[in-house]
Amino acid sequence: MGATIRDVAQAAGVSVATVSRLVNGTGRVRDDTARRVQTAIDRLGFRPNAIGRNLSTARTRTLGVVIPSLSNPVFADAVAGINAEAKAQGYTLMFMATDYVRTDEQALVGTLLAYQVDGLILTVADAADSPVLDALDRDDVPYVLIYNQPTARNRPTVTVDxxxxxxxxxxxxxxxxxxxxxxxxxxxxxxxxxxxxxxxxxxxxxxxxxxxxxxxxxxxxxxxxxxxxxxxxxxxxxxxxxxxxxxxxxxxxxxxxxxxxxxxxxxxxxxxxxxxxxxxxxxxxxxxxxxxPSREMGRVATTRLLARLAGETAAPATVLPHTLxxxxxxxxxxxxxxxxxxxxxxxxxxxxx
CATH class of the missing domain: 3.40.50.2300 (Response regulator)
Structure with a gap:
């Protein structure tokens, strides 16, 4: 079995999205990063999949969702809101759960990106200190957080106070x-x-x-x-x-x-x-x-992500009302x-x- 895009990403020390952009010519990659990726491609004998290359030039109309738990109904409510809005706009979902294991976040996001989702809606352990968000920011991958707290870096999130x-x-x-x-x-x-x-x-x-x-x-x-x-x-x-x-x-x-x-x-x-x-x-x-309002949080997060995919600048935190x-x-x-x-x-x- 030949090398995969994830093998190349791991060998070059970059994200799957970065390798994809270089291989498919869909975005800018820094010269030093491009050299590392190309060296890994040559060494591993990686050959891009033609279908994958065709898909990368257009939207897959799929959104990735990462939540902490499949057993807590609050996250099911949020996913229901995400799905309703995504479906209305012609998108489908792929979702995964971390089970509150912080170290699994990057691997799960990498898997979704390997399936070439157009953007991500996710809840991480700590939005202010998150290696996975740092990587998404660096690679300019569109995402919106849900439930996470606003940060000094103004990462886009939909939450409550x-x-x-x-x-x-x-x-x-x-x-x-x-x-x-x-x-x-x-x-x-x-x-x-x-x-x-x-x-x-x-x-x-x-x-x-x-x-x-x-x-x-x-x-x-x-x-x-x-x-x-x-x-x-x-x-x-x-x-x-x-x-x-x-x-x-x-x-x-x-x-x-x-x-x-x-x-x-x-x-x-x-x-x-x-x-x-x-x-x-x-x-x-x-x-x-x-x-x-978990379902509404999911809906709003989806509209914000789709707006970013349409080229709009990422908005700051959206804080929805809660009720005791x-x-x-x-x-x-x-x-x-x-x-x-x-x-x-x-x-x-x-x-x-």
């Missing part, structure tokens, strides 16, 4: 009389959105004169909610009476874990999630949450629990069965 949303959650809890707050978050290095929510929540609590909330990080994918939550309630006298979870799926898992600890929601502990997924309104208790949606899982602060009613805590981090 996560910092303000976090502050509003803290205010909501304080207005209900809660004084001991905590947050359960997915891994902060895997999500600039979760960090922004954390920052707003902590700042909001401090602005109301409350102690800084304790922040627990858990694995987004391999979640053990029981083990994560139990230490917070080992000593009920100082335990939080309100928990903010960085997404709705996490909040649902936490509510289940609290029940297994013998704690009622919201009688003993109030819980607020983030995303506004539809299933939250079907639960008992119904889930209080910060709802973000009350639900049965958040209520007035619980009265202090006597010490003799504390939940037993075992060394394995779980309550007795």
């Amino acid at each position: 996560n910092v303000t949303a976090g502050r509003e959650v803290a205010d909501f809890f304080a207005d209900l009389g809660h004084e001991r707050l905590a947050m359960v978050s997915g891994t902060l290095t895997a999500s600039d959105r979760a960090r922004a929510r954390r920052d707003g929540f902590v700042a909001g609590a401090e602005a109301r004169g409350l102690a800084a909330p304790r922040v627990l990080e858990v694995d987004f994918v391999d979640l053990d909610a029981d083990a994560a939550v139990a230490p917070l309630f080992a000593d009920r006298t100082g335990a939080p009476t309100a928990l903010f979870c960085s997404n709705d799926l996490l909040a649902i898992s936490v509510i289940g874990a609290l029940g297994r600890l013998g704690l009622g929601v919201p009688a003993d502990v109030s819980v607020i999630g983030f995303d506004g997924i539809a299933v939250g309104a079907q639960l008992h208790p119904t889930l209080a949450t910060v709802a973000q 949606r009350p639900g049965e899982s958040a209520g007035p602060a619980a009265k202090p629990c006597p010490a003799d009613l504390q939940v037993p805590f075992h060394h394995n981090g779980r309550s007795p069965s």
